[in-house]
Amino acid sequence: MTADFGKAQKKAAEILKEYRITKPPIDPEAIAEEMGVDVRYADFSPDISKKISGFIRFNRDSGNAPQIIVNKAVSPRRKIFTIAHELGHYLLHRDYAEDDNRYQVMPRSNFYPEGKPPEEQEADCFAANLLVPEDMLRKYSAYASIETIEKLAGIFAVSKEVILDRMRFLGV
Numbered sequence: 001m002t003a004d005f006g007k008a009q010k011k012a013a014e015i016l017k018e019y020r021i022t023k024p025p026i027d028p029e030a031i032a033e034e035m036g037v038d039v040r041y042a043d044f045s046p047d048i049s050k051k052i053s054g055f056i057r058f059n060r061d062s063g064n065a066p067q068i069i070v071n072k073a074v075s076p077r078r079k080i081f082t083i084a085h086e087l088g089h090y091l092l093h094r095d096y097a098e099d100d101n102r103y104q105v106m107p108r109s110n111f112y113p114e115g116k117p118p119e120e121q122e123a124d125c126f127a128a129n130l131l132v133p134e135d136m137l138r139k140y141s142a143y144a145s146i147e148t149i150e151k152l153a154g155i156f157a158v159s160k161e162v163i164l165d166r167m168r169f170l171g172v
Ligand SMILES: [Zn+2]
Pocket: 085, 086, 089, 104, 105, 106, 119, 120, 123
């Protein structure tokens, strides 16, 4: 299987439309809660905390609402990206995310020792498209010069790397 970026892009666009979101910053926690997905912030033990950003659990057996668990110790922007990424799994990868042998929690380092699975690539693509929609990036970057990547990152509440990746990809 190879990553289907078109599918991830389309889903992000659908969500923005459905929730009538027209300007940044996009709040993926509010979207998740609207969908009935509970977002929780957790304290992990130090050895776990330094490794992971977060994960999703569906709780299908218990009948409880699905939950996105976010590491309390990561930066505010990393929290936002983590929620958007896990929301991508919720919308695109239910079978994958429920399979303990395949699903991978989101690492803090963005490093996957055995290579990044296609589902992880798609969830990142979904998150980038949800948080930094093309039309909004074009609009805001039109009056922000390259020196203000930091400013754009602030407007969209994502890291500078996410903005730079999006600009490179979209040719903005
Ligand atoms: Zn993931």
